[in-house]
Amino acid sequence: MKDLSLHVLDLLANSTVVGSTKIDININDSIKDNCYCFEIIDNGCGMSEELLAKVTDPYTTTRSTRKVGLGLPLIKMNAEHCNGGFEIKSKVGEGTALRFWFEHNNIDRPPLGDIAGAVVFTAAMSEQIRFIYTHTTDCGQYVFDTDEIKEALDGISLSNADVIRALCELINANLAEIGCNQ
Helix, strand or coil, X not given: CCCHHHHHHHHHHHHHCCCCXXXXXXXXEECCCCEEEEEEEECCCCCCHHHHHHCCCCCCCCCCCCCCCCHHHHHHHXXXXXXXXXXXXXXCCCEEEEEEEEECCCCCCCXXXXXXXXXXXXXXXXXCCXXXXXXXXXXXXXXXXXXXXXXXXXXXXXCCHHHHHHHHHHHHHHHHHCCCCC
């Protein structure tokens, strides 16, 4: 994948189809610590220990529409290729916590890409799920919470094209304010 937001978009799609009511997306973007760290935590159905043990095998998938699952193996490979790492924890009935990180200044680290679009489009397609996106840099922190947004919209759908455009602009402006690094 060309950028990290595409990985996030793919991984968020997994979290939206497992009965989650809340998904946290945490990004710690620290030049000082030379680390670009991502967490996606859902409260969905979780995975058994057997599935968890082989989830980074590309020929392991729970989908019936295809025989391969590349999202987790690709992000694991990319993170490790950039002197980073990958961790996944899951418990049946409680959800899954995925964490992957990159050496920030690694020449092979993909750029962040359109993270605002990834978060907003996923939230617009899954309005029943609460998304909390927290982005932390060396200069500050921004939090985007769909519950707060829905309250402010007073019944207007997140999937409304004007709302999507405005939310992407809102996130991008706040990320620029805290010095988000692409």
